[in-house]
Amino acid sequence: MLQTLAYYLAFLIIGLASASFGPGLPEFARNTGAGLAALSSLFLFHRVGYIAGSLGGGRLLDRTRGNRLTGLGLGLIALGLVSVSRAASLPVLLASILVLGLAQGTAETGANTGVVRLHGDRAGPYMNGLHLSFGVGALLSPLIVSASRAGTGSFRAAYAGFAALAALAGLWILRLPDPPARSRSAGEAGRNPLSFWMIAGLFFFTVAGEAGFANWAFSYARKAGLASETVAGLLTSVYWTSLTLGRLIGISLVRKLGPLRLLTLIIPGALAGSAVFLAFPDAAWAVWTAAALLGFFQASAVPASFTLAGDLGILSGSTAGLFGAACSLGGMTLPWLIGRFFDATGGAVFPVLIAASQAAALACLAGIRMARRKAGAGRG
CATH class of the missing domain: 1.20.1250.20 (MFS general substrate transporter like domains)
Structure with a gap:
């Protein structure tokens, strides 16, 4: 059960991070001096990183411990969130978003695979719960970003909180045993x-x-x-x-x-x-x-x-x-x-x-x- 909850927390964090970009656009524009038209590249870079993380992470999952990869992905999410929130130029912001997408794709692939390996033929309800966790994170994220901006004048407190949660979740998953792989899949x-x-x-x-x-x-x-x-x-x-x-x-x-x-x-x-x-x-x-x-x-x-x-x-x-x-x-x-x-x-x-x-x-x-x-x- 602890492993399932850890995967749910990973998806909650991925949802928090993914839904934070839209509400953060005005502050990204102020921090980098870039217009909203230029900042639209942010979403493209995030998706490209996500695809690379999904493909690369998937291949690594068949060659290494899944929880190690998922935990490291969450740690990289934490670093990416801090870097994104403090980027002072558009190139740094786009590079940070690319890395963040890479980490999210890796962690998502690890959690998806982990739930199926852990629960086998009974994975259906647990998989729905996993993706529900993403939705909860996506719903909460704009509210937390708005509250951070209202209370401190910046979204940095929200991003710091997301990053701390990602780092703690990564350390937790690193300590958990891996569910058994199903070698017949490939x-x-x-x-x-x-x-x-x-x-x-x-x-x-x-x-x-x-x-x-x-x-x-x-x-x-x-x-x-x-x-x-x-x-x-x-x-x-x-x-x-x-x-x-x-x-x-x-x-x-x-x-x-x-x-x-x-x-x-x-x-x-x-x-x-x-x-x-x-x-x-x-x-x-x-x-x-x-x-x-x-x-x-x-x-x-x-x-x-x-x-x-x-x-x-x-x-x-x-x-x-x-x-x-x-x-x-x-x-x-x-x-x-x-x-x-x-x-x-x-x-x-x-x-x-x-x-x-x-x-x-x-x-x-x-x-x-x-x-x-x-x-x-x-x-x-």
């Missing part, structure tokens, strides 16, 4: 490539839809004249609240249904939410409905997919790293595409690409089920 991934790539696609398109909606819902509501600035801000809060609630409920649902049945329920649900938005893009009620449905139904897709990969025997350190990289690529690609065409289309590209991402996720789920049927027929 071989099964090679024998069942369709399942592997379909699960990777499911990660990519699910996180693409999450990041696309969360990053652009505010701007769309304002551009379309559907909400005031204050109300548009609440739209994003509704999305994250629904996502957190969905992960909480998913803990019991995945225990009752199993990961594949749960995915069969929630992936069409997310598509339905995006379809309502696509059908009525100029209606305020449709945007709010999409925020609630997308958040709720997307919530358990990533943890359930990790659990399914473990059940299918295709989750090794390397494959977990590749899945993490797929998540990061999705989270980087769709928001960029929306931004690329947002002004030119008057925002109309937003509901189209959100719906397309969820339709693609459903196609990947169909591919997983097809691979399962083929595997069953082959054994028969």
